[in-house]
Amino acid sequence: MEFDFTWVLLGFPIAFTLGWLASRLDLRQLRIENRQAPKAYFKGLNFLLNEQQDQAIDAFIEAVQNDPDTSELHFALGNLFRRRGEYERAVRVHEHLMSRGDLTQPERDRAQHALALDFLKAGLLDRAETALRKLEGTSFEEEARLALLSIYERSRDWANATEIAARLGSSSHGSFSTRQAHYLCEQASAAAAAGDTAKALNTLREAAAMAPAATRPLIDLAKLQNQLGQPQDALQTLLKLKEVAPQGLPLAAGLLANLAQSSGQQQTAQDLLKASYAQSPSIDVIEAIVKLEKDPAAARQWYVQHLERHTSLVAASKWIAGEKLEDEHHHALVQRALDQATKPLMRYRCAACGFEATQHFWHCPGCQAWDSYPTRRIEEL
Template identity: 90%
Template sequence: MEFDFTWVLLGFPIAFTLGWLASRLDLRQLRIENRQAPKAYFKGLNFLLNEQQDQAIDAFIEAVQNDPDTSELHFALGNLFRRRGEYDRAVRVHEHLMSRGDLTQPERDRAQHALALDFLKAGLLDRAEAALRRLEGTPFEEEARLALLSIYERSRDWANATQIAARLGSSSHGSFSTRQAHYLCEQASALVAAGDTGQALSTLVDAAAMAPASARPLLELAKLQTQLGQSQEAFQTLLRLKKSAPQGFPLAAGLLANIALNSAQQPDALALLKASYAQTPSIDVLEAIVKLENDPLLARHWYVEHLERQASLVAASKWIGGEKLQNEHQHALVQRALDLATKPLMRYRCAACGFEATQHFWHCPGCQAWDSYPARRIEEL
């Protein structure tokens, strides 16, 4: 049987024509898709720049549907969901990214970091911790450690916080010794509450050695020594505080006065308090001096001396409170008015967020900053 080449010659043009039509159709479809994806992407970007997040999300969803393999669009969409507080949708987007087999390792690390932020913002601390732990050895390691430190502080897990702070301190983030000393003080407080005062003393000694310029370890150590009846040791601890952390001495003035009264060390304590007051006048130091002065008239004169240094409504109220006016009823009215006026002035204020409190905090309950409360009352700021 002879093969007829005529059909071959006729088939070549037909095959060429069909191939050309198919390629044109493919190119046309590709051009349409390429036009749609950038158009939706730039439309979403425009909405985002105009702070129209709802419209931006709709545009990015359209872009993702047109080009589902583009990871950058998924990251943009997930971040938008997180910013809007739609954490469940952000988690789904980033988990979808993590499930893709074609994702490069840097993109996978980035998706893991984004997923950890989703959990953190949603308040799912246990899932956030697990996700952040998986970032060890990645370019996001330092950021993950800082986030873990925040989690452990919020959950008061001071042991893990100490470990993370030590790792951060060994990197390029600077010294975390003061923060670690605070963690040790928190652990010491828990030990005291559990009745293990011996271990608490040892922990506070370690904290003082770790951050010599920090007032809290020495102040907490002196309080515990006083509680255990070690008045002489407590007095020496406060002497160390005055030398190494003078900015925090006003917080220790009242404790020093009590120790002096209970251990017959009034002259030494009074001399120390007067030296501190001469250097930096303080209401708390002033009150401690008045408490230790044996002569009532001399004690009250300290309020007048303070008023000569600075206009203090608190000192004026204290002075008037000890005066005997002819009309006792009027005196009581004036004193009550002054007490109400001075009450807000005796608070402490966070230098970071402005949160005010009647007690001094080492860790601000408002903004979670450490050492943000000056050891001075609002009137003295």
């Protein structure tokens, strides 16, 4: 039986026609899907630009449903949830991304970083730490280390904070020696509170060697030496401020005057304080000079000299406190009013967030910044 090639010839056009129709149907479906996804995406973007986050989230959810394989839409949706404080939903979005097997390694690292931020914003510090540790060796490594440093500072885990700061210092983020010195001072404070003064002294000396231009290690070391009954050593420690950190003298002026009196070196301390005041006038330095002055009239004259150079309500109040008024029986009332008025002026203010406090902080309790408090009071800024 011979094969009839007529059917083959007739089948080619039919097969071609069916293939063409199939391709047209696929293209049409693809165009419909592509039109639907960008439409929802751009709608969400428009809502986002108009700060209509609820509508933006609905639009992005629609876009993700139309095209569930698009990772960028998942990232956008997760970030929106995080910004709105819906951390649980943000975590679900980013965990869903992490579970996908078709993600490239950069996308997976990005999802891991986003997940760590979700945990961090939600206050789940242990889970955030675990997620951030997984970013070692990725393009998000430096950002992860900075976030870890913030976590360890907030939890007062100074040992781990020191480790991370050392790694950051060895990279392109500059020197972290001053911050590491703060960590050592915190550890020394804990050791002293626990009764281990020897460890505290060694730790403070290590901090002073690590950051020679830092003020805190020397002040903390002098305070501890004074508590241990070593006023002479404490005074010598504070005298180093003149060379390494003269800007910190106002914070140590009162302690310096007390140590000078107990060790009989008033003149040495006075010379240092007067030189500091001449370079940069400060109420705290004046108070220390007045304390060391033997003549009460000469002591009060320092307030007058300060008023000649600066309009200072604090100095005026201090001067009036030692003067005789015509109506002396009203003196207490006037002084009380002045003291009340000067209280806000004697506070310290964080230069980073504006948080005010009656005491000087090395670590701002408001914004967690280090060394953000100037060494001078609000009136002197």
